Amino acid sequence: MASPAIDKKGEQAQMENQPAALSAQGTSGQGTDNRAAERPVALAFDNVGMQFPDGTIALENVTLHIRQGEFVSVVGPSGCGKSTLLKIASGLVPQTSGTVSVDRNNLGYTFQDATLLPWRKVLGNVELLMELRGYPAAERRRIAMEQIALVGLSGFENHYPKRLSGGMKMRASLARSLALNPSVFMFDEPFGALDEITRERLNDELISLYVRKGFTGLFITHSIPEAVYMSSKVVVMSRRPGRILKTFDVPFGFPRSPELRYDAAFSALCGEISISLRQAIEG
Numbered sequence: 001m002a003s004p005a006i007d008k009k010g011e012q013a014q015m016e017n018q019p020a021a022l023s024a025q026g027t028s029g030q031g032t033d034n035r036a037a038e039r040p041v042a043l044a045f046d047n048v049g050m051q052f053p054d055g056t057i058a059l060e061n062v063t064l065h066i067r068q069g070e071f072v073s074v075v076g077p078s079g080c081g082k083s084t085l086l087k088i089a090s091g092l093v094p095q096t097s098g099t100v101s102v103d104r105n106n107l108g109y110t111f112q113d114a115t116l117l118p119w120r121k122v123l124g125n126v127e128l129l130m131e132l133r134g135y136p137a138a139e140r141r142r143i144a145m146e147q148i149a150l151v152g153l154s155g156f157e158n159h160y161p162k163r164l165s166g167g168m169k170m171r172a173s174l175a176r177s178l179a180l181n182p183s184v185f186m187f188d189e190p191f192g193a194l195d196e197i198t199r200e201r202l203n204d205e206l207i208s209l210y211v212r213k214g215f216t217g218l219f220i221t222h223s224i225p226e227a228v229y230m231s232s233k234v235v236v237m238s239r240r241p242g243r244i245l246k247t248f249d250v251p252f253g254f255p256r257s258p259e260l261r262y263d264a265a266f267s268a269l270c271g272e273i274s275i276s277l278r279q280a281i282e283g
């Protein structure tokens with residue numbers, strides 16, 4: 001899909017959900033979101049530490065505040081605790097020290113693996129979380145069809161996952177999470193297994209969803225260009241035990257255009273983050 005498919009009927013409602021400062025941003029791709037600092041914190045880690053029962057210390061003193069409508073990417077050496085941070089935020093794993101503050105009733109989570117149920121068609125998969133929450137059948141069907149259109153999968157509702165490409169599976173997975181209209185959306189390397197072109201397209205589509213839906217994003221990736229392209233901030237973590245080493249503001253407005261990837265300022269920022277990550281790996 002060259003451009004994101006947006007369901008026009010759902011557009012008004014989605015725009016109403018958008019944080020004020022984000023909707024006030026220009027659409028020219030210029031300028032920064034300079035009102036971000038005024039918005040409430042949507043996800044806060046304060047001095048979070050994690051020691052697993054076998055003694056592995058995955059995280060140490062992680063403090064990170066993400067304001068409503070921000071999109072923050074985290075990069076760091078392999079095994080530094082990025083996934084653990086998301087699992088702690090979602091409540092899957094309790095931290096062993098520090099505090100986390102987030103509305104867990106309104107949290108979306110997408111993994112590298114699309115985690116679709118193979119015996120359910122796309123529609124059934126997208127309805128799954130709503131089913132678990134007890135949405136009436138007609139409502140979940142309506143919402144699922146809207147989300148399927150939003151991610152560009154109209155016409156594939158009755159396909160089983162095995163008939164979908166990797167990118168389409170990931171779209172279905174996004175639609176499943178979007179159906180609950182999360183205010184905070186966390187992504188654990190969602191596009192890491194995809195080819196580069198599909199990944200870049202999905203980056204654009206996810207940005208489009210972010211701009212329209214106005215959720216707060218926390219995105220894990222191993223790709224520095226992907227982190228910069230997607231985000232309003234990029235956080236670099238140290239090697240294990242993971243700590244926040246440095247935070248970079250990304251000075252490009254939303255939505256972003258694919259040409260940004262060839263911009264000199266974009267490359268310079270990627271270079272700075274790369275140096276910082278190299279220092280993190282070398283300790």
Ligand SMILES: Nc1ncnc2c1ncn2[C@@H]1O[C@H](COP(=O)(O)OP(=O)(O)OP(=O)(O)O)[C@@H](O)[C@H]1O
Pocket residue numbers: 052053054056057058076077078079080081082083084085240
């Ligand atoms: N249940 C567990 N018990 C013990 N150690 C664990 C457990 N889960 C994760 N770890 C360890 O904690 C550290 C952090 O793991 P985590 O998966 O969060 O890292 P990551 O930064 O997401 O890694 P990658 O970039 O390779 O995906 C790793 O050393 C991992 O082996």
